[in-house]
Amino acid sequence: MSTELPDWDSEYREQGRLEGPPPWNIGEPQPELAALAAAGKFRSDVLDAGCGVAELSLSLAADGYTVVGIDLTPTAVAAATKAAAERGLSSATFEQADITSFTGHDGQFNTIVDSTLFHSLPVEGRDGYLRSIHRAAAPGADYYVLVFATGAFPEEWVQRPNQVGEDELRAAVSKHWVIDEIRPAFVHANMPADRQQGDQPMPPHDRDEKDRMKLPAYLLSAHKA
Template sequence: MTSQVIDWDDAYEGNGGFEGPPPWNIGEPQPELAALIEQGKVTGTVLDAGCGYAELSLALAAQGYTVVGIELTAHAVAAARKAADERGLSTATFVQDDITSFTGFDGKFDTIVDSTLFHSLPVEGRDGYQQSVYRAAAPGARYYILVFAKGAFPPEAETKPNEVDEAELRAAVGKYWEIDEIRPAFIHANVPNIPDMPEPPFPRDEKGRMKMPAFLLSAHKPA
């Protein structure tokens, strides 16, 4: 399998071919994950794995959750910290670290949320990522992954996320976690302003954002 790698420092600093933030940073939590929060499925202390600009972390902190965002990219971490400070959200903290090897949080988190991180990692980093978040999870912790499905990007794209099929996702995560469900879902993304780009073949939500094919995985760590 070819491991596609995106330069995330480049993308977040506005040099990755986008005008403004990457299209999947929509200024609020992804709707699939917002629904989980509304349904009471996010509980306790939360890890926002690969938090990016941390829309999810900030929304959770605004609701009173204690949340830690771990992100590799210094630019995104700085932006997240600034936003939390400006909004007075003292229960959101952000750490610059490699999600595939971070330590120092053993057994801490009751919920771990991956909002479009899994497909951003090189394929060879997936196992280290699963080991790291499993180690950081408390007994009985819940784990949610929102990830691009195969077909979200054209096969001829030179650089794209590492999309998955259900079997691939199940094999990577099920090695450590008890999987409860994998279901079709959507990742909502702003339409990128790229000259000469064909109209993306995706439905739109009520805000005009693309609804790109994805999976939502739900799993848990045995108590």
């Protein structure tokens, strides 16, 4: 069963709020995905699924990749489009669509990357998402997912991402994709240590060298047969 997920557009519209930007907006790509890019694992065209304000897309475009970012929220898509124009990155384009049912781009993408989208979807939206991106993938395309692992957030929290166990992740993705690897990883987030819901505090996760919380995650690698 799904947990309560945020109203995504208001998460971005409220960026002027006291707490600052949403915790996942770290001003750069997630380090696990930046490492994949540095290792040459991405091939154009790239689909950044659930791109948000698209630091990953923008960084890939700056390195010469052709990238399409898709996100549900008009506010994030507008911010990403504006940033690409300001940085002169014409190979990054952005579209507002529901990734669980989007159309077009049939067979276009050689790499599909999911930077913390999977756990942001309702559980019942996962299959439509995996089916839709599979349709948009070229034969042999690579698929990478960075997703919160069970234990990242207290199970008792009503409002939290739909974190996954390894078997649950494998079962969902393998219906459409050939899984090559699932390994432990981290999502880095600007999350205060004292965040709590009810009387349930966050687990005592380590922090990185920039004082961001390191939340347990999986990095999944798969390909289209």
